[in-house]
Amino acid sequence: MDDAWLPVDDTPLLLERLAALLQQSVREDAARHGLLPIHLQVLAYLARANRYSDRPIAVAEYFGITRGTVSQTLAVLERRGLVARQPDERDGKHLHLALTAAGRAVLARGWTRRLDAALRAAGAQADIGERLRALLTALQRQNGNRAFGVCRQCAHFLPAGDGHLCGLTGEPLAREQTRKICREWTAPEPAAA
Ligand code: SF4
Numbered sequence: 001m002d003d004a005w006l007p008v009d010d011t012p013l014l015l016e017r018l019a020a021l022l023q024q025s026v027r028e029d030a031a032r033h034g035l036l037p038i039h040l041q042v043l044a045y046l047a048r049a050n051r052y053s054d055r056p057i058a059v060a061e062y063f064g065i066t067r068g069t070v071s072q073t074l075a076v077l078e079r080r081g082l083v084a085r086q087p088d089e090r091d092g093k094h095l096h097l098a099l100t101a102a103g104r105a106v107l108a109r110g111w112t113r114r115l116d117a118a119l120r121a122a123g124a125q126a127d128i129g130e131r132l133r134a135l136l137t138a139l140q141r142q143n144g145n146r147a148f149g150v151c152r153q154c155a156h157f158l159p160a161g162d163g164h165l166c167g168l169t170g171e172p173l174a175r176e177q178t179r180k181i182c183r184e185w186t187a188p189e190p191a192a193a
Helices: 011-032 037-048 056-063 067-079 101-108 111-122 125-143 175-179
Strands: 083-087 095-099 157-160 163-166
Touching: 011 037, 011 111, 037 056, 037 067, 037 095, 037 101, 056 067, 067 083, 095 101, 101 111
Parallel strands: none
Antiparallel strands: 083 095, 157 163
């Protein structure tokens, strides 16, 4: 029988099982709070999004969903008091989506914390992170999606005095922003051999 379609090892199967388990965890967490999985996922995204990415358009890009779905999702989160709109400090017309204390409490014991604990217990966090990042980047390139990486690992992340600035926008980066994810993230060039 022709088995050329079979993967060369069981990594795809492991990833599929992990994805299924994580989806199940998200579903259970969401149900506990009377929410849908996408509500919880958007909440978790906004908790990690930097100030260029805490907008409805970025939410749509990150999840590959329509703006209409994003509007409905945000309406639920705002109605439940989990997310609030905050004016930009420099441009009052521009709004940021921020978690409220109630929104942060929903995430406090959620699936991301449990996953973090499982990774620590397996002692795999540092080792696995690099490999998964490379895999994610490759799949995003295949799909033509934005990468949404962590600011500190971006090609535009530059030292400036005691802190850092974004080489793309020229704006200084507050320390807590450098650990967040960004829709403008660009993979650094691989080091020359
Ligand atoms: S350095 Fe990169 S990731 Fe950070 S804010 Fe600028 S574009 Fe976004």
